[in-house]
Amino acid sequence: MSTTERPRILIVGGGYVGMYAAMRILKKMRYGEATVTVVDPRSYMTYLPFLPEAAAGNVAPRNLVAPLRSVLKNAEVLTGHVTSVDQERKVATISPAAGDSYELPFDYLVVALGSVSRTFPIPGLAEHGIGIKSVEEAISLRNHVIAQLDKAESTTDEKVRKQALTFVFIGGGFAGIETVAELEDMARDAAKLYHNVKREDMRFIVVEAANRILPEMGPDLGLWTKEKLEERGIEIYIETSMDSCVDKHVVLKNGVEVDASTIVWTAGVKPNPALANFGLPLGPRGHVDAAPTLQVTGFDNVWAAGDNAQVPDLAVGEGAWCPPNAQHAVRQAIVLGDNVISGMRASRRPSTSTRTWVRSPVSACTRAWRSSSASTS
Numbered sequence: 417m418s419t420t421e422r423p424r425i426l427i428v429g430g431g432y433v434g435m436y437a438a439m440r441i442l443k444k445m446r447y448g449e450a451t452v453t454v455v456d457p458r459s460y461m462t463y464l465p466f467l468p469e470a471a472a473g474n475v476a477p478r479n480l481v482a483p484l485r486s487v488l489k490n491a492e493v494l495t496g497h498v499t500s501v502d503q504e505r506k507v508a509t510i511s512p513a514a515g516d517s518y519e520l521p522f523d524y525l526v527v528a529l530g531s532v533s534r535t536f537p538i539p540g541l542a543e544h545g546i547g548i549k550s551v552e553e554a555i556s557l558r559n560h561v562i563a564q565l566d567k568a569e570s571t572t573d574e575k576v577r578k579q580a581l582t583f584v585f586i587g588g589g590f591a592g593i594e595t596v597a598e599l600e601d602m603a604r605d606a607a608k609l610y611h612n613v614k615r616e617d618m619r620f621i622v623v624e625a626a627n628r629i630l631p632e633m634g635p636d637l638g639l640w641t642k643e644k645l646e647e648r649g650i651e652i653y654i655e656t657s658m659d660s661c662v663d664k665h666v667v668l669k670n671g672v673e674v675d676a677s678t679i680v681w682t683a684g685v686k687p688n689p690a691l692a693n694f695g696l697p698l699g700p701r702g703h704v705d706a707a708p709t710l711q712v713t714g715f716d717n718v719w720a721a722g723d724n725a726q727v728p729d730l731a732v733g734e735g736a737w738c739p740p741n742a743q744h745a746v747r748q749a750i751v752l753g754d755n756v757i758s759g760m761r762a763s764r765r766p767s768t769s770t771r772t773w774v775r776s777p778v779s780a781c782t783r784a785w786r787s788s789s790a791s792t793s
């Protein structure tokens with residue numbers, strides 16, 4: 417049974433997967449074939465890999481977002497959180513930007529909630545850790561770093577000055593390394609405008625628990641990047657982690673202790689915890705269990721992809737999942753869009769007809785990302 421005369425394809429999340437899947441479905445759909453509804457608490461999609469550039473002021477905030485209502489003109493865009501889904505009744509509960517929660521029926525569901533920062537109960541982290549998962553956080557980080565340079569310029573207290581100019585980054589993956597590289601560059605440049613602040617006065621420290629940085633790339637590229645960053649005076653500690661940062665006093669497992677004004681936390685992500693209320697099968701780390709077709713295991717009408725899904729990585733083989741990155745998210749969104757259309761059409765034809773499924777794409781770069789799935793997903 418359809419929700420309306422037209423079936424509704426409900427896309428939860430308007431990020432990489434949600435927006436690109438909606439674009440694909442709208443492109444492939446016949447006129448009036450279905451209603452495409454996209455729900456996201458933000459009215460825009462964010463190109464997250466550009467957040468470090470935004471934090472350093474090299475990309476303007478408005479250039480790293482895509483307004484959903486403008487990109488998806490033929491879709492219904494709703495601003496709010498989907499808080500739960502009743503799979504039996506095929507209704508989603510939406511908590512809108514204003515007003516009471518309401519239920520929205522659907523025929524087909526796309527689950528694309530992405531991930532959230534993975535944190536640990538480290539003393540002081542909740543109070544002092546700064547994340548970089550949104551435009552707002554990136555801009556606030558930029559303002560914060562500039563405020564520290566101002567503070568150091570104006571004080572005569574050497575202890576305060578030293579703390580203001582110490583920046584610690586926990587996590588040596590893409591997000592952490594790109595962010596430290598961009599911010600060090602910005603601070604080096606900005607220092608030219610100050611009288612009492614020089615690059616040599618600053619400390620930039622990266623802490624990574626694994627035995628190399630950039631696990632998403634091959635070992636050679638990780639090593640090359642480490643050398644380049646060290647040439648720029650960035651200290652990188654591998655195979656160590658942060659024990660505590662109470663009152664911004666950072667204590668590392670390797671014995672290093674510093675007072676830091678800035679503690680940026682980029683130590684990996686985990687699937688969005690809201691998935692627990694979606695009535696779907698979840699894997700050991702909380703991802704929705706999806707097939708290479710992006711269809712959720714045991715459900716004919718539900719698809720999932722991106723950071724919130726565990727999708728078999730066919731290029732690597734048995735037991736491997738695609739790592740959480742934008743490249744996989746975009747490719748999966750296209751396949752997912754095609755399969756939603758295919759599934760919808762097949763379910764409306766007489767039962768003798770067959771569906772043509774497309775499987776999640778694989779490519780050479782999947783291999784390079786393999787190790788990151790263990791550390792960041």
Ligand SMILES: Cc1cc2nc3c(=O)[nH]c(=O)nc-3n(C[C@H](O)[C@H](O)[C@H](O)COP(=O)(O)OP(=O)(O)OC[C@H]3O[C@@H](n4cnc5c(N)ncnc54)[C@H](O)[C@@H]3O)c2cc1C
Nearest residue numbers: 429431432433464465497498529530722723740741742743
């Ligand atoms: C700083 C940073 C740098 C990165 N750099 C790279 C890189 O260089 N290369 C690379 O390949 N990848 C990179 N990534 C990873 C990449 O951005 C993600 O893998 C990608 O965004 C995943 O897409 P997604 O659609 O699964 O999730 P997202 O793009 O995060 O989209 C999820 C959407 O769901 C919405 N949402 C959340 N909860 C709800 C709810 N309850 N109801 C409705 N909507 C909801 C969110 O608002 C969001 O719009 C980086 C990530 C970060 C944070």
